[in-house]
Amino acid sequence: MTDLFSKFDALIAEKAALMATGVRDPIGIVMDEVKSPTEAVIKGKDTILLGTYNYMGMTFDPDVIRAGKEALDSYGSGTNGSRCLNGTFRDHIDAEEALKEFYGTSHAMVFSTGYQANLGFVSTIAGKGDYVILDADSHASIYDGCFLGNAEIVRFRHNSVEDLDKRLGRLPAEAAKLVVLEGVYSMLGDIAPLDKMVAVAKKHGAQVLVDEAHSMGFYGPNGRGVYEAQGLDGEVDFVVGTFSKSVGTVGGFVVSNHPSFEILRLVCRPYVFTASLPPSVVATAATSIRKLMHAHNKRAHLWENVKQLHGGLKALGFRLPTDTPESAIVTVLLDDQDQAVTMWDKMIELGVYVNMARPPATPAGTFLLRCSLCAEHTREQIETVLGRFAEAGRAVGAIAAGSSLSTMTAVSAR
Numbered sequence: 458m459t460d461l462f463s464k465f466d467a468l469i470a471e472k473a474a475l476m477a478t479g480v481r482d483p484i485g486i487v488m489d490e491v492k493s494p495t496e497a498v499i500k501g502k503d504t505i506l507l508g509t510y511n512y513m514g515m516t517f518d519p520d521v522i523r524a525g526k527e528a529l530d531s532y533g534s535g536t537n538g539s540r541c542l543n544g545t546f547r548d549h550i551d552a553e554e555a556l557k558e559f560y561g562t563s564h565a566m567v568f569s570t571g572y573q574a575n576l577g578f579v580s581t582i583a584g585k586g587d588y589v590i591l592d593a594d595s596h597a598s599i600y601d602g603c604f605l606g607n608a609e610i611v612r613f614r615h616n617s618v619e620d621l622d623k624r625l626g627r628l629p630a631e632a633a634k635l636v637v638l639e640g641v642y643s644m645l646g647d648i649a650p651l652d653k654m655v656a657v658a659k660k661h662g663a664q665v666l667v668d669e670a671h672s673m674g675f676y677g678p679n680g681r682g683v684y685e686a687q688g689l690d691g692e693v694d695f696v697v698g699t700f701s702k703s704v705g706t707v708g709g710f711v712v713s714n715h716p717s718f719e720i721l722r723l724v725c726r727p728y729v730f731t732a733s734l735p736p737s738v739v740a741t742a743a744t745s746i747r748k749l750m751h752a753h754n755k756r757a758h759l760w761e762n763v764k765q766l767h768g769g770l771k772a773l774g775f776r777l778p779t780d781t782p783e784s785a786i787v788t789v790l791l792d793d794q795d796q797a798v799t800m801w802d803k804m805i806e807l808g809v810y811v812n813m814a815r816p817p818a819t820p821a822g823t824f825l826l827r828c829s830l831c832a833e834h835t836r837e838q839i840e841t842v843l844g845r846f847a848e849a850g851r852a853v854g855a856i857a858a859g860s861s862l863s864t865m866t867a868v869s870a871r
Contacts, residue, residue: 494511494515505842508810511829513674513703513752513831513832514755518748523744525740529736529737534737535736536732536733540567546739548736549739553567554743556710556746559747559750560696569708570699571700574697574698577725578697586608588635590624590628593615594642594645597818626661636663637668643827644814644819645788645825646778646827647779648672651667651693665694669684669697673702674703675759675785682696706738708739752832759832762839773846773847775790788827796824803848809846
């Protein structure tokens with residue numbers, strides 16, 4: 458008899474060999490205490506958080522916390538049902554109204570997670586005989602939505618307008634087509650040329666979905682995302698996002714102006730057949746979203762933090778995937794898994810938490826440390842982080858032994 462788990466034997470052996478070196482388990486970090494959006498305690502050590510996607514620092518906002526507590530007291534801990542049955546409370550509707558206000562759309566649909574929003578929407582909207590055209594570096598939730606549905610799947614080279622145009626041109630003109638893009642790609646922190654890509658999609662008669670999970674709150678004049686920053690209001694058919702990043706809680710959503718959008722509440726299985734979010738969660742989301750509409754100072758400070766970290770790491774000699782900072786994600790490229798894990802472990806030891814990532818989560822052959830900046834990080838915290846990166850980078854050979862914080866400071870001060 459073949460053990461169903463045998464397909465994972467190679468991965469189990471690889472992880473066991475990694476753990477035998479004495480490093481921490483990269484997927485086993487526990488936050489013993491969270492002191493603020495930027496600080497936690499890990500194994501008794503105060504740690505700067507630089508890998509939490511808490512871009513706007515809303516998790517400890519007093520108004521957001523108050524809204525959650527009031528909903529918990531008024532409606533209890535959960536809904537015990539689907540949105541299609543007994544699981545729609547006042548605050549679910551309020552969260553959808555807040556999204557419509559934020560995005561200026563006529564429709565909004567809240568899912569239990571951002572993953573489910575992509576999974577549900579993509580698998581439902583594109584059926585047999587339709588085509589989904591997606592960037593090769595798309596998030597796993599988008600790929601899984603494609604696998605769950607019955608549409609034909611076409612991939613194009615990452616951020617290549619030319620390849621998108623070529624592949625759309627090969628498809629039947631009369632077929633329904635959905636082009637799926639992301640504003641910010643989560644591993645390298647690079648942004649998509651949405652203005653050019655949307656124009657190509659429209660030329661070929663395709664509808665467009667943009668996932669703005671990693672740009673909501675701080676990209677564009679109103680924080681709607683990269684599509685807004687590139688002047689595409691009214692050009693994008695569907696926007697997908699999440700509550701687990703800038704909004705500071707959990708949940709996902711799709712917004713649109715399409716006149717038939719509401720039928721999705723009847724036909725989208727990951728919406729119909731799952732429990733709805735607890736009232737306290739959607740209450741915090743609604744409050745946070747409305748505050749983000751006016752968070753201009755926070756947005757400005759977040760970008761200052763991004764520029765400080767990106768410029769400092771570049772000056773220290775680290776390899777970065779973008780020449781200039783493009784988003785709140787700043788990524789350090791490393792040679793291989795051993796170097797990436799060892800440096801990640803050293804950063805934890807030095808009191809800085811970042812994300813370590815490897816294939817298949819990253820583009821093929823890419824090993825990296827990913828930093829997610831927060832609007833609540835102080836300049837002093839970023840300076841501390843850069844000092845820790847310099848120490849850890851020298852220890853693993855990622856930067857030259859002579860690279861120093863004083864060199865970095867001289868460069869970044871110009």
